[in-house]
Amino acid sequence: MAAQDDDIFPARSTGDLPLGGDLSRLSEDELKERIDTLTAEIARVEAALASRGGVRAAADAMFRKKDN
Incomplete structure (x- = not known):
């Protein structure tokens, strides 16, 4: 029985790479x-x-009106 390509080369998700992670192993399509x-x-x-x-502006406006 032949091995499936997915078993040899598992799909990668670029979402799994943390911010600041190593980008050198990603393809151009994965980088895009x-x-x-x-x-x-x-x-x-x-x-x-x-x-x-x-929301902040509305709250500020409400409290300013109350103080006057």
Whole structure:
């Protein structure tokens, strides 16, 4: 019985590589996939940050009105 390619060369997930990890073993396609994944994560974090800024501004405005 012949071994399956997946057994010899298991699929890698670029999401498994920690930030600052060794990139030398990743292919060009895997590096591009990692960039796409990280870019999407940056957008998600920026959206969360922006929404918190809106909540903060509303809270600040409410407390300023109360003090006057």
